[in-house]
Amino acid sequence: MTTAVFIDGEAGTTGLQIRDRLHDRSDIRLIQLGEADRKDEDARREAFAEADVAILCLPDDAARQAVTIAGDTRIIDASTAHRVAPGWTYGMPELPGQRAAIAKARHVANVGCFATGSIAMLRPLTDAGILPPDHPAVLTGVSGYTGGGKSLIAEHEAGQAPDFYLYASGQSHKHVPEIMAYGGLTRRPLFQPAVGNYAQGMIVQLHLHADLLPGNVAGYARIEAALRDFYAGDPFVSVAQSGDRIDPQAVNGTNRMVLSVQGNGTTHVTIVAALDNLGKGASGTAVQNLNIMIGTQEDAGLS
Template identity: 45%
Template sequence: MAATVFVDGAAGTTGLEIVERLAPRPEFELLVLEGDRRKDAAARAHALNAADFAILCLPDDAAREAVALIQPDSGTRVIDASTAFRTAPGWTYGFPELVGRDQVATAARVSNPGCYPTGFLALVAPLVRAGLLPADWPYTVNAVSGYSGGGKALIERFEDDGDIAWRGYGLAMGHKHLGEMRVHGGLRHDPVFSPAVIAAHRGMAVEVPLPLSAMSGAADAAALRAELAGFYAGSPVVMVADADPAELLLRASAAGSDRLMLHVFASPDGAQVRLFALLDNLGKGASGAAIQSLNLMAGLQEGAGLRL
């Protein structure tokens, strides 16, 4: 029997892509609210409590309101794509490669990781956990994303003004992803985070530069790469490059993908390393991650329906 899924916020960028991906899959039956019923509180509450799974693609406050509408005895299991619950007690972080597939599979409440934290944590968390990088280092994160990650307003801004090539933001620090990066990375300090948006609809590059010669207790580049390769061995989603190219490219014409590719670049003397993660901000960075978690929660193959 097909599991019922209600996507609350199905008209947004992430919600639209989740619905598009789930619609042809016989394992799931979508509960759909048409027209004005999407904003009708009673209709939403009924759908949230009737569904086997609710995927929330809403702003933070609206996500909290949606969770509050779910009755304790409804049996509805939730995947939330906002930042509201990513470090909240009682919620499982929806990064199965990091927290464990069984943890996600059995969870009642799953918080979908942010796109930038996905790249950062994929690189740093396993290495800190293994003791190959220090937990107390003041890490920096340099990252660029396609403009689709900013939602409808930013998409319109980029597409209406064809002269924007790069948009730096978060310049006052205190970005909402920092707590997520610190907590799930096992770090003592918030990283210094430098996000930017580029003139491409989708795609993302996340870099973590490491001055190894100044980092007490840090392993060398070969050990870092070997640990990442072993940690993600067998994953259908996360890949670790065994040989790194002379350049990395994000193409504006790239099709959607749920893969996450990790690179370790080292200086000739080994004193410096640049860790890189390449992903689709709408794939493993958003809708693809939600579907990966949904697959596990529904007892299906982890990679079912993913673009791999």
Template identity: 50%
Template sequence: MTHSVFIDGAAGTTGLEIAERLDGRGEFSLIRLDDAQRKDPGARRDALNAADIAILCLPDKAAREAVELIDTGSGTRVIDASSAHRTAEGWCYGFPELVGRERVADARRVSNPGCYPTGFLALIAPLVRIGLLPADWPYTVNAVSGYSGGGKALIERFEAKGAPAFRAYGYDLAHKHLAEMQAHAGLEHQVIFAPSVVPAYRGMIVEVPLHLGAIDGDPTADRLRDALREFYSGSKTVSVHESGPISELLLEENAAPSDAMELFVFGNDGGWHARLVARLDNLGKGAGGAAVQNLNLMCGLPEAAGLRLPGA
């Protein structure tokens, strides 16, 4: 069976990443619009309603408008890669490892997770769910990303002469990812989120430092790591590294695309402190790869089909 797919916003970074992963896959037939048609509301409406699945790679406002263009009786299912519907009622949060693969497979409306929240939630949500970490803790997230996640304007800025070596932002403490992190980790408080950007095109490191000695229940680094390893056992996209010394974690300037995510738990000798770290591709598991993973599930196909994974 061939599934028709329309990528609304196919010319953008995420849209191009998704199209590359679908290239040559006979299970899908892409509905394409030329440059003029992409700006024609009528042509977009027709394409959205003709597709078995529409993937929205649009700004938030445009994504909401696209959903409104889909007729009530249409059979079109939606994967939204924007942040417009990540905490919206009636939408499935498209993180199958957390919400369940069956739920994504059966959903009509799926909201792709954000790139930074993917790393944070992968680390924290399972541990809060099983009670190893408290829901009422004041979590802090330190993160660094490649510049491709900032869209066309930031890409041009980092690739221009005299580009910045480092960009820190989010100092208004009101980043759009905050609600998503809190809601899907089941937290009582918003996290403090400290994002930054470096001159690497793709890649991301998300870190949550913890003062384990101040948390009830003796949540040692080993226990946290073992719990994450059990939670993600059998996952084709998420791996948990063994304990042991690591001198550094790197983002490569010209890293190859990847749809995998690596999780690390580092603890000090006294057991009082831990650093929980996720390393992923912001355009892979953080965007396009996650959309294709959800698309596979929604179409009843092998979850990892077409993904760029180690050993694939």
């Protein structure tokens, strides 16, 4: 039996990457619209009706509108529109109980790219009681320019962008609400993202004064052990040895995320998550969520 999948926004950065991961699969039939129809509401409504699952790869407002014409079709939304919305299941399979919730969900909100790295580092520590919920977390990160979709890609490829720059410096980044909700934080974290003048791949960092954590018991080893316990047996997330150079492009083209605990071994600790913003940060996780929803092997079409 095949599953009919409609990617709304297939011509965009995330949509194309999902299409590439699905188009050779014998268990998936892609419903595709031509250039003339891809933004036509009637054509899209028909495509939704024909699909078992639709994947929205659209700007937030267009994603909200798409839900209104999608009927009963199951949805995975790659945008930020529904990540903390009532009635939506958060599409981060690594979180406790989330695979079972995604498997039966009608509406799945795919996790954001910076949020993937941030929550992956925070949640094992809040669940283990190493970080209290009101911990004043400090997160930084850098992404390749494909993270900003077609418009940012055009700016960089025209040679009009700096080699490196900070943005969202007003502490207003759109991923903060989901980072708090699913990272287990009640206090708003500091989060400073950046863009590098390279296409793809990212790192996210969580900076900790480990000696100031409650009970002063959260040394480097305990933090690393909590991460290893949390991701034991996970198909895509691993904990690596600390190292001098961490390349944001190291896992490009894969659905993997590699965590490592850097620092001086005792007091000053930085946890690092390396992932592909278009892989584990977007399209890879969307396909992983699809696999879970349709009950096929979780890593089908993914490496």
